[in-house]
Amino acid sequence: MATDYDASRKSEDEQKEESLEARRLTSGDQDKTSGKVDEDESDLADTFELPGADLSHETFTVEVTPRQADEFTCSACFLVQHVSRRSAPAVDLCSDCA
Numbered sequence: 310m311a312t313d314y315d316a317s318r319k320s321e322d323e324q325k326e327e328s329l330e331a332r333r334l335t336s337g338d339q340d341k342t343s344g345k346v347d348e349d350e351s352d353l354a355d356t357f358e359l360p361g362a363d364l365s366h367e368t369f370t371v372e373v374t375p376r377q378a379d380e381f382t383c384s385a386c387f388l389v390q391h392v393s394r395r396s397a398p399a400v401d402l403c404s405d406c407a
Contacts, residue, residue, distance in 0.1 A: 319327075358364075376382065380389050385406035396407030 376389050379392050381392060381395060381401050382389050383403040383406055384401045386403065388403065390403045394403045394405075396402045396404050400407075
């Protein structure tokens with residue numbers, strides 16, 4: 310039998326698992342629950358919040374600081390940027406929007 314020395318090597322446990330899977334597939338015994346939907350997925354869906362959800366019970370801990378002397382507000386994207394991001398000296402446009 311030819312040996313491929315470049316192929317990744319598997320541990321003995323992985324080889325045993327592969328042989329068990331091969332036996333299971335060739336024996337004709339299919340897992341009776343393989344076609345069923347996992348019911349735990351519905352539990353996971355409860356943790357997702359949809360847009361427009363009621364967030365009145367949530368508290369936000371974001372500190373808002375006023376615009377500093379070395380910052381400007383871009384007239385296109387309305388983001389506060391550092392003056393080094395200004396596209397031209399007298400224009401309130403950031404380099405991304407220019």
